[in-house]
Amino acid sequence: MAPLTRRQHLYLRLALVPIAALVASHVVFGQLFPGQPGYQFPWPYFLTVATVMASCWEVNLVVFDWLDSRLPFGQQPTRRLAAQFVLGGVATLLTFAVVFPLAQRLYTHHWPALPTVLKGITVCITLASLLNGGYVGLYILRAFLTERETKNRSISESSAGSNSIATPLSVPQLVTVAMHTGKLRLPVDQIAYFYSTGGLILLVKTDGQQVPTSYSSFAQLTPQLDNRSFFQLNRQFLVAQNAVRTVQDDTNRKLAVLLVPALHKQQPHEEVMVSRYRRPDFKKWFEASPIA
Template identity: 30%
Template structure:
């Protein structure tokens, strides 16, 4: 049941829950009447605005969470990053919710929301966003753990080329090179071996690549394969690899967008 919930499309799940949530908040917080109360009329306008506010706040939090997750690798998914995420989500919700509430009440209904009512409504909004963010965090932790478990951690690589199978110890691999849908393995001794893989993604699906770093679309390298690192213009880096291999350039460029992560990886 838990696995099925975590694999459910997040936006689809939100679109299913938000109308129900907006209906509850409309009747208990905004309209303060239930269907069996005297003189009850369905508050369509209020319901529409509550649904709109909930949708915008949740969507803003969803985008914010996605951007924050891009800054942290699986190894950085710790208590500090989680606390930072919760604080940023809370602050963003307060800003977005405040702008929406005061704007709608002032420009649509012509009233200024009392501070006490605003704070009580904000508390409910923060609780909703907190639950949504905790769902995202537990989902990603669950999925990352299962992904790590599903990728075999093999010390020996099996390289199949036609009817021939070679066994290569992972510690003997210097780097991988991809070109025209072919992936080559370069050993520490400079041997160039054609693999059965067509992309780095296929390699990742079969072997644990925690000790590798993808510097660009063509190179997936190990730390010991780096000979020199030179700074180029526009904060780019040029990496000279060792050993060299036939018909494979010994130098590779890293864009300034990847250079920060590369420097961090080198110091680990």
């Protein structure tokens, strides 16, 4: 699961790209600073670095998203780190090889000389390393916070369990879902699944009703959900136990999971594929559920 949403990445780019371009255009390329004789703001290099950095950032996001769906960080961290740095590095250098000469041609009206290309490669590698390092750091921070929250939740549940002896009736578990018009509280058994599409998270209830939420990613939603009752099948579906009807083996060790209700009312069920990487976690979760 990605540690940042697309909107957060956009805000970071708007803040960091101009700063990095400002520093690199003065320190690496222009090597003249305000107050020195003959100083002029190095607009061509500033625009070149900004264009290259924005392009490389977007390409790295595509690589990160692809790895998130096929090699999640939490399952095989060492392999994920290696794959991320190798694929991210190759994608960054290829993007640089295409974008940097074209940007130089556009902003300076001539192709870059070899020393300029070498400087650009240095800047490119440095920025790619910082971006990858920051992304991994956010993953580690999110894992730490999630683990701490899970421990706190376990302590709370244990305390609630010890006090439940004096309570003759159990209270249904409620989930609070943020919407654009307010907040909705409903029992877990009324939730079928959450569906992510185009930066919007839909709540699909067991009666088929679809409710738009104010979330833009599952990362904003999962801290409120009990991982014993909910499981993220892939990048689009986060399901409750009572939505799963059948689980079947598919090709390449994948699983075909049938959910009800379907997104489209004319269909009897919704078929969702679970990758072979998430298969063991799903099987463990499903077999431990009361309805399995």
